[in-house]
Amino acid sequence: MLLKRLKEQFGTLLLLAIGLFFVIGALSFLDPGTPRRMGPGAFPMIAGLVLVALACIALVRDLRQAADYTPADWRSVGAVAVAVALFAIVTPSFGVLPAAGACAFAASFAVGRLSHQRRAALVAGAIAGVWLIFIVGLKLPLEAFKGF
C-alpha cells in the first residue's frame, strides 16, 4: 500500500532527490563564503534547500489524498528516445542526411500503426527536407555524407 502510494509520488520524490543532490554537492565541494562575499556554494544551497522543503510539503500534502498521475506510454517514449539517440550515433560516422533518415525511421514507430509505404515516404521526406532546408537553403556547414 505504502509502496503504491510512493509510486504515485515518483515525480515529487525525483525533485526531492535532485534538491538533495544539489544541497549535498554544494555543502561538500563548494565554498559557501560569507554573507558579504557569498561563495559559489551559497546560492545553489539556498535554492536546493527551498526545493527540498517544498518537495517535503508536497509529499505530505499529496500522500494524504490519492494523487493522480498519467501512466507512461513507453512505446512513444522509447521510439522518440531511440530516434534522437540514433541521430547522435549515426551523425559522426555517416553524416547528417543518413542520421536524419535513421531518426525519422525510429521516430515513426512512436505514432502507432503506419504502412510501409508511408514509413518509406516519411524517411525519404525527412532526408530531402533536411537537405533542402539546412544544406541547400540555409547553407549551414554540416557534413551531409561522410565515409562514403
Added chain:
Amino acid sequence: MLDNLALGFATATTLPNLLYCFLGTFLGTFIGVLPGLGPLAAVAMLLPVSFYLPPETALVMLAGVYYGAEYGGSIASILLNIPGTPSSSITCLDGYPMARQGRAGVALLMTALASFFGGVFGILVMAGLAPVLAEFALLLQPADYFAVMLLGLVAASVVSNSGTLRGVMMVCLGVLLGTVGVDVNSGVTRFTGGVQDLRDGVGLVVVAMGLFGVSEAMTSARGATPSYATEKVSWRRFLPQADEWLRALAPALRGSLIGSFFGTLPGTGQTVASSIAYALEKRVSPNRAQFGKGAIEGVVVPESANNAAAQTAFIPTLTLGIPGSTTMALMIGALMIHGVTPGPRLISEHPALFWGLIVSFLFGNLFLLVLNIPLIGIWVRLLQIPHYFLYPAVVVLISIGVYSIDHNLFDVWTMLAFGFLGYVLRLYRYEPAPLLIGFILGPMMEEYLRRAMLLSRGDPMVFFERPGSAVLIGISIVLLVLTALPRRKQKA
C-alpha cells in the same frame, strides 16, 4: 523622437531587412500553425540561422518569427480547437464555436485584425515607454534588479496550471540547473562531474528543446489526427456583420491595454495576458451571455491582448536585460551572440538596432495581415498534415537544430536527457514552463544577489530598505501567500 523614428525607418526598410522580416513572419506563422509547436520552438529552430546575419537583420527576422508564430497559433485554435501555442488556448473558447457555426472565416479575419490592432498598440507603448524606462533603469541597483527577477519568478510560478507549490518547485529546479558550469565570480566549476562539455553550463536551446520539443513529441505522438470542424473557408464568409465591427472596437482596446501591461512584467507573458483579458471582458461586456458560444468579442479580446503582450515583452528584455518570457530569453541569447548586451544603455548605444526593430514590428504586423487574409487557404491545408508525418518530422528537426548550434553531439544527448525529465515531470503534473524561467533568471539573480550583498556589506536588509526592491518583494510575498493558501472561502 522623430529623428529616432526616421532612423528606424531607414534601418527597417533596407531590402534585406524587409525580406527577412517577411521571411520571419512567414516561417513563424508556418511553425505556429503546427499543433504543439509554439513561438519558443520556432525561434529556437531558427536561432542558428540568425548567427550568419548582421545583428539588426537577425533580430528583425527572429522577432518576425516570434509574433508570426503567435498569430499562427490562433489559426489552429479556431479551426481545430487545438491551440497551436499555449497563449492562443483562450481563443479556442469562442473561436471554435464560431467555426462550428460556419463562421470560421469571420473569426479568422477578426483574429487577424485584432492581432494587428493589439500589435500596433503594443508597438506604440513600446516606442513611448522603453526609452523612459531605460533612463529610469540607470538608477536601479543590484538589489532592485534582484527584486524584479524575484517577482518574475513568483509570477511565473503563480500562473502555472499545476498550482503555486508545484510552480515554485519547478522554478527552484530551473534555478539549480542554471548553476551548473563555471561560477563567473570565483571561476570554480559547479556540478559538472568533471565533464568538459558542461563547463559553460547547459545551453538554453538544449533545455528548451528537450523540455518542450522532445517531451511534447513523446506525449502527443500517438494522438489522433485532428478532424475538421469546418467546411471550406470561402471568401464571402469573411466579412462580419456591420454591427459586429463596432462591437469589436472597445474589446480590442481593452485587450490591448491589458496585454501591454502584462507583457512588460517579466515572467508572465502572453498566456497570462490573454486569459486575464478574457476573464475581465466576460465581466464587463454587454454581450457576456454569448461568451463561450461564439461571441466575436471572445476572439477579439484574447488575440489583441496576446499580440500587444508579444510586443511589450520586448520592453524589459531590451531595457533591463531581463527577459519578459522564455522566448525573449532566446532573443537575449541572439543579441549576446552578436555582441550586443541588452540593458539600459542599449537604446543609446545601438539606436539603429532598437528603432529599426520597432519600425520592423510595424511592417511585420502589416505583413501578417497581408499574409493571412489571402493565404488562409494554405494555412488551413497545413493543418491537415497527418500527425504520423508531423511528429517524426519534428523529432528530426529539433535533433538537427540543436546539433547545428555548436556542432556538438553532446548537446543532442543532453537534450534527450531533458526530454526524459520533462516527460516524467509532466506525468506527475509538473509543468516545465516555470522551470525554464527559473533556468533563465537564476544565474542573473545569483549575480545580482551577490553584488547587492557585497554593496551592503553582508546586510540582507538592503532588499527592504530600498523602496523599489521593498515594494517588489512585498508584491511577490503577497502573491505567493494569496495563491498558496487553501481556498476555503470559495467553498463556504
